[in-house]
Amino acid sequence: MITIKNLHASIDGKEILKGLNLEVKPGEVHAIMGPNGAGKSTLASVLAGREEYEITEGTVDFDGKDLLDLKTEDRAREGLFLAFQYPIEIPGVSNINFLRAALNEIREYRGEEPISAKDFLILVREKSAIVELDPKLASRSVNEGFSGGEKKRNEIFQMAMLNPKLAILDETDSGLDIDALRIVANGVNKLKSKDNATIVITHYQRLLDYIIPDFVHVLYDGKIVKTGTKELALDLEERGYDWIKEEMSL
Amino acid sequence: MSEIINAPVFKKVELILKNEFEGVLSEELKTKSSSILDGIQMPTTRTEAWKYTRLGKINNKKFTVRKGDVSDISSFIITKDVYTLVFVNGFLNSTLSSGTLPEGIICQSINEANSDSTFTKYIGQNLRLEEEVFNSLNTLNSADGVFIHIGSKVILDKPLQILHILSETNTISNLRNLIVCEKNSEAKIIQGYFSENATDSFTNVVTEVFVEENAHLTIDKIQYENDSCYHVATEQVQQEKNSTFTINTVTLNGAIVRNNLNIEVVGQNCLTNLNGTYLLKGNQHVDNHTIVDHKAPNCESHELYKGVVNDQSTAVFNGKVFVRKDAQKINAFQSNANVLLSDESTVNSKPELEIYADDVKCSHGSTTGQLDEEAVFYLRARGLSEKSARKLMIGAFVNDVLKKIENEEVKTFIFEILHQRFDWELSN
Incomplete structure (x- = not known):
């Protein structure tokens, strides 16, 4: 689904990603863990198309397309979704209206007819239930006045509405209490299928108790330095990252 | 050797080239306006109230007062289920107007209103003429306009729509309106300013408004003349106790548009709402000047102006709130926000509060930025x-x-x- 090869990216002249490799296949869940400043959020930003980052080397193949050559909106239309670490509040822009516009632009891109008002409402009802998001919240201004937990649920609600091939969850667990975490994780699990894939970027192992990864990667100093299974996450939780640093310097 | 003296050359305001119609207001008002116009010049950017608005483009032209003809007004009809009055170049066109107003409401051309005691009592009562070129020009030359008198306890069942259409080249319209809402009355008025085949024409409109005790008046105003036309509008409003006055001003086009809202709140427990939005492109220049003068205690005023400014256009906002010495317990809020869509667009925003009372709650704010x-x-x-x-x-x-x-x-x-x-x- 996505193949990242030797990716180098920098911001303001400072190199953050220093040759990152990653391959994700349909049906898989990958977790990316790592200490602060390792480049986790940079990876998410670069994949979503943030223009502040400069790609100096490497390729990203997304289902046969050169992802780095696509505009942000075209990446979304090709089926890439980023759940933001800090969802933006947009006063006055209705969540529902913008989602409908987005969905229709995605459909137009794929040569499909726009969704009818009725089908759209059915979709909203069905998908908001997945993350237990109050339909009233769904129709308010985007994230305006939402609690931290509601913002994250709204991200997963939008993901459910847009039904992406690849979802990148950037620290979706940050700021969530245990109940909200469970709801968000359940939502992600319900959306999982053999055709889509998820990259979970997280600091903590606890999210991975709910979203079980097939692979766990350790991102350190702009590169993936270790890959394992879910047990690796438990190891990291217990021992921290220092042992990896030591292993690296050997 | 000759001596060059740089004495300022006095340039009288002579905007009107031709006017075969006589102004219909009282001789007293006309004489006063005329003598004021003889003694003043067009304001320049050195005049504080016109600091950000240059009037050269208007001042360099000569305008003609003329009746115009518009055949089809269908594209100007804002709303259908209403009473409609149509003015062309400042003159009432009764053929295009429609609807019979219910009892208790007087709605007539001001040139038929001179015998009406309410009209003669209120017209020109609060409008400042001294140093005011456009008010004086209007008062001297105004040949038509509407006098609306909503009787006591009368509630207007449907909105009254007043459409003004500017036509031909270098036309000037000096539309003059007087709206009196008596005690316990209620009315909604919609105003639309449009143009048809008009170039470099000028609407100079004055509307005087009296909202008496416990009366409620709402005005929705759309300004959509073309981008070569000039528009100066002055609303002179007086509110008595327990009254509500709301005006929503939406400016969509025009070369230079200046809106003066002067609201005098003289009674207690009044509510005043001034909302406005302006959406500019090209070389447009739109200037909103508002004054809310709280002269009585226990009142509330809310002001929200938002604009989007594109290309080389300029927006000006100058909002002033006075709270006089005895006007305690006033809540006055004022906000102006602007979005600049181009590097060449300009916003000049000046919110002002002048408070002489000590027990008030007032706030003002202004923001200008990008998306x-x-x-x-x-x-x-x-x-x-x-x-x-x-x-x-x-x-x-x-x-x-x-x-x-x-x-x-x-x-x-x-x-x-x-x-x-x-x-x-x-x-x-």
């Missing part, structure tokens, strides 16, 4: 094109003001113009 690029990225990351994302955000910004307009048909009319002019999609 939130983080939000644009967020929307694009969901699949919206950059253009759609920006349109959506501009729409949301402006809609804050437009949602204050209660009349859905008025809003739909505005949305339609925004769609035609800016390709924005707004909806209720």
Whole structure:
């Protein structure tokens, strides 16, 4: 689904990603863990198309397309979704209206007819239930006045509405209490299928108790330095990252 | 050797080249205006109230007072189920007007109103003429306009729509209106200013408004003359106790547009709402000057002006709130926000408070900036094109003001113009 090869990216002249490799296949869940400043959020930003980052080397193949050559909106239309670490509040822009516009632009891109008002409402009802998001919240201004937990649920609600091939969850667990975490994780699990894939970027192992990864990667100093299974996450939780640093310097 | 003396050359205000119609207001008002006009010049940017608005373009022209003819007004009809008065170049056109107003309401041309005691009592009563070129010009030359008198306890069942259409080249309209809402009355008035085949023409309108005890008046105003026309509008309003006055001003086109709102709140427990939005492109210049003068205690005023400024256009906002010494317990709020869409557009915003009472709650604020690029990225990351994302955000910004307009048909009319002019999609 996505193949990242030797990716180098920098911001303001400072190199953050220093040759990152990653391959994700349909049906898989990958977790990316790592200490602060390792480049986790940079990876998410670069994949979503943030223009502040400069790609100096490497390729990203997304289902046969050169992802780095696509505009942000075209990446979304090709089926890439980023759940933001800090969802933006947009006063006055209705969540529902913008989602409908987005969905229709995605459909137009794929040569499909726009969704009818009725089908759209059915979709909203069905998908908001997945993350237990109050339909009233769904129709308010985007994230305006939402609690931290509601913002994250709204991200997963939008993901459910847009039904992406690849979802990148950037620290979706940050700021969530245990109940909200469970709801968000359940939502992600319900959306999982053999055709889509998820990259979970997280600091903590606890999210991975709910979203079980097939692979766990350790991102350190702009590169993936270790890959394992879910047990690796438990190891990291217990021992921290220092042992990896030591292993690296050997 | 000759001596060069740089003495300022006095240039009288002589905007009107030709006027075969006599002004219909009283000789006293006309004589006064005439002598004021003889002694003053066009304001320059050295005049504080005109600091950011140059009037050279108007001052260099000569205008003609003339009746015009407009055959089809269908595209100017803002809302259908209403009483409609149509003015062309400042003159009432009764053939195009429609609807019979219910009992208790006087609605007539001001040139028939000189024998009406209410009219003669109120006309020109609060309007300042000294040093005011445009007010004086209007008072001296005004040949038509509407006198609306809503009787005590009368509630106007449907809105009254006043459409003004400017036509031909270098025309000047000195439309003069007087609206008196008596005790316990209620009315909604919609005003639309349009142009048809008009170039370099000028609307100089004065509307005097008296909202008496416990009366409620709402005015929705759409300014949509073409981009070569000039427009100076002055609303002189007086509010008595327990009254409500609301005006929503939506400026959609015009070369130079200046709106003066002067609200004198003389009674207690009044509510005043001034909302405005201006959406500019090209070389447009729009200047909103508002004064809310709280002379009595226990009142509230809310002011919200928002604008989107594109290309080389300029927006000016100058909002002033006075709270006089004995006007305690006043809540006055004022806010102006602007979005600049180009590097060459300009906003001059000057919110002012002058408070002489000590027990008041007042706030004012002004912001000018660009669209939130983080939000644009967020929307694009969901699949919206950059253009759609920006349109959506501009729409949301402006809609804050437009949602204050209660009349859905008025809003739909505005949305339609925004769609035609800016390709924005707004909806209720």
